[in-house]
Amino acid sequence: MPEPRLTAEIWVSAYLARLRVMDIPAFVVARGDGTAGAVLVKLNTLDGRATAFTRSFDILSGERVWVTLSEGAEREVDASIARQRGFDSDLWVIEVEDRQGRHLLDQPGLT
Incomplete structure (x- = not known):
């Protein structure tokens, strides 16, 4: 039997809560x-x-995995994200701000 999937809204809420616990700003x-x-x-x-x-x-x-869509100068990454939003208006975009490069996507439960 397939594993039940979380809704996008619940996943985003849980992800933001996990980031808050680690004092990593995200919105x-x-x-x-x-x-x-x-x-x-x-x-x-x-x-x-x-x-x-x-x-x-x-x-x-x-398995579901996180992959790099775009990497480089922030304005180029923003342009890539804007293109994705143009293709998919249902897309959630979360911005994580961390000088150490922490995003927690590699932690259990976030794939």
Whole structure:
């Protein structure tokens, strides 16, 4: 039996709570569909650079994994995110701001 999936809104709320516990600032830049919207996470390292992560499926394992959508100058990453929003108006965009580059996406329960 497949594992039940969380709604996008519940996942985003839990993710933001986990970041708060670690004192990592984060906020919702774009609110997507509460039930089935995809989530994109932008990591802003506050030095003019950023990385955008999106969820995908690992072809070999079938597991959900976070992959880099765009990385580099923050304005270029923002342009990439804007293009994605143009394709998918239901997309959630979360911005994480951390000089140490912490995003917690590699922690259990966040895939």
